[in-house]
Amino acid sequence: MQPLANKVNDFVVRFANVNGTGSASANYLFCKAIFRMGIPVTPKNIFPSNIQGLPTWYEVRVSEKGYLGRRDGIDLMVAVNPQSMKEDVASVSSGGYFLYDSSKMLNPDFVRDDIHYLGIPLMEMCNNAYTDARQRQLFKNIVYVGALCALLDIDFTVFESLLADQFKGKEKLIAPNIQALKMGIDFVHENFSYPLDIRVERRDLLGDAIITDGNSACGLGAVYAGATVAAWYPITPSTSVVEAFMDYSDEFRTDPITGKRNVAIIQAEDELAAIGMAIGANWNGARSFTATSGPGLSLMNEFLGLAYFAEIPVVLIDVQRTGPSTGMPTRTQQSDVLEAAYASHGDTKHILLFPSTPKECFEMTAQAFDLSEQLQTPVILMTDLDLGMNDHISKPFEWDDSTQYKRGKVLDAAQLDEIGRFGRYLDVDDDGITYRTYPGTHPTKGSFFTRGTSRDEYAAYTENSAAYQRNMDRLIKKWHTAQDYVPAPQVYQKSNQSNYGMLFFGTSQYSSEEAMDMLKEKNMACDALRLKAFPFNQTVVDFIHSHEVVFVIEQNRDAQLKSLLMIELGINPAKLVSVLNYDGMPITANFIYQQISSSLTNSRN
């Protein structure tokens, strides 16, 4: 048998579990232990659209080099789900390990001669140790984590401190968990040689990093940005955005004495109502948002058109999932790009922000409120299931206490008294952005009628062609103004080093950066740019124009971002070579590397 190369801090463990059996918290305990040992780690939850009974996987990549994208190839499989065992055996890399519950004999069909088998009678051990059925099931998960502790050489004291943190206030739960961990450790000590050739060593590579998911970060960002009205309709994978907002609101927005809240959170009857409420609240001067995913975005189209045309701020967090239609609700994709960019009938364009990390989810959510109010238009935060629901290592959240919310051009009563006739859609500053008023501001000045119909500069209904066109042209002027408001892209080089460029956004960042290193090693180094927003600003234009070929890396079938670049910037399609991953799993560095290197090799031949 081919032994694995000695892989310290560089391997992938996959857990194959049954949904609803308590495996998630045990698996997270494992992941967090590695995090606490100062080693970069990236978990991916591959779960079904189901609450109980179906297969679910949790994949943990450990990477000394700090590569946080998903990697194909499983070095160690923890297989505790008989339903998926055939598939699980097949997915282990040659030379890898297969840890399974040996309470029942392994089906001989599942025996491969190129992998190692680690049989642990998990069920039998737990049946002997516990009488309660639920405990037997739950602690089975902790026992295998204990086994991994010994097999991978994880510092046991890390588990002790993690459990102490987890069960603060419920200390009596600590001892049985420790006991279960030790059962696993003892079994390994007695039956296997340990640690394995894949193992961990303590490092200090993470500094002050945190580990959290993008959806919680968005919810927290909305709290910091001063959102006071949230309206939503539950949909995977966006639900936890508003749930996090609720939790943080309980903590930060509730008067401890009166119980009164500086927030209104409404679970709407559907996504149409959710965005309608958010628009109504923003119209009335409160910062408000909603969160959804693809099917919800489809439903919100009409209202997005209204907000664009009537110029009402609104923040929408779109946690993208695999489409079209219901698609794969629990898999990731970046396939709402075009839908979001041009949502609604008629000529519309919307501002999009593309975060890549939880820290950016926090910051860009806050920024979305500023941009939306400054530009008086919807801002859509384009995150995805991978970023939203998986935990990611991230720089810690930061907030400058001198931050003032940028509420945009809003006139108060005194300002209304000073000016002549108020024109809601009058372009006073020549930047396409006009002044608005909140209802209730002034007894006789500043009232206007908000409408989705065409109107003149004074908000009066009109069917005059010239007035309509003036308004449409001003909206484009505002769009150009927006280019300088939105976040600039991240450029990876001070000056161009190559004729080839890579362009990517959102969660493709992790694997793209790793692919950059792989290409460099093979003398195929490319320049790179990470897009953070739509409309595209000049840096993006310059980057594309100054390279012969730009590889556009995205996670959808139809090259949606490439289309957007072509449409908006008039780029020759031949110049933009797509690297497209759309199987619902997060894109891998190897995939990007293969695509780009073969393209480069072909073009050189």
Next chain:
Amino acid sequence: MTYLRPKFRHPDLPKNKLGYSIDFYEGALSTLCAGCGHDSISAGIIQAAYEMNVEPHRLAKLSGIGCSSKTPTYFLSNSHGFNSVHGRMPSVATGASMANRDLIYFGVSGDGDSASIGMGQFVHVIRRNLNMVYIVMNNGCYGLTKGQDSATADRGSKNKSGHTNLFNSIDLASLAIELGATFVAQSFSGDKSQLVPLIKAAMSHQGFAFINVISPCVTFNNNTGSTKSYDFVREHIEATATIDFVPEREEITTSYEEGSSKVVELHDGSYLNLHKVAKGWDPMDRLSAMNAVQKARINDEILTGLLYMNPESVDLHELIETTDRPLNSLTEKDLCPGSDKLVSINAGLR
């Protein structure tokens, strides 16, 4: 429109307590058909707001799409207005109300806007007991697209083109009572003496106040055979009671025959003095209100007036315990937890 309304008003027009005469509450000139019932309702709204001493800018008027939804332009021009998308006014009003609980929210909708495309939002805004006035200008047809039947057209009713409606109608008032609306009234655009006190009472109510106003479409649904024509409605109208709206702290001077009058106290301290006509009906009792409405339907009558009111109404803001200050008035200082809290949040994520 080819003519302008004269700006001249009699200098001695009476003024309300705020010093405004009624013209201060008017809006732009209506572009609806001459004789449209909706214009009478707009006039009723103007009258009610004037008599209630409402500061127009402290009221926000919202609507969906359709003839009825155009009307907010035709009253209270010093109020902010929002003509939203078809059938979705309730959600916009909900968001607006959450942002600022101190304004009066006045929603205008139609039978297409509320009973068809917007039925979902209509039903759910009632469930939430949003503090707003919600008027449906109900003419049983789609006026703006030239007279198609709406979901409130009665079965067997004939429209102008002679087409007979085959389907059962949706009775919005019954539905509202069934769903637990806390104020439900029905009226007729041709009966201003009843409509104005009802609008005033609706404005005084803390919670969702629904008024279904039969408002004939003079152009497409005022023909013989239509059950929403002026003639038909006048012949079949049956009032629950005559109504006097009595403002806060004013002595009730009207006296009715013992046993037939009922005083209903409203949230703001004002009263409704009902001189009951309908038998076996108690406006505070949902079951009897439901009964009265259903009986009237069977008898081909249109029961008007206050149908039901729950004086214990708890509105959405109270239900979700929002702060007394309007949320749109809160600043960074009130809302942002600051960098200190982030230190502990970050620590909890390591």
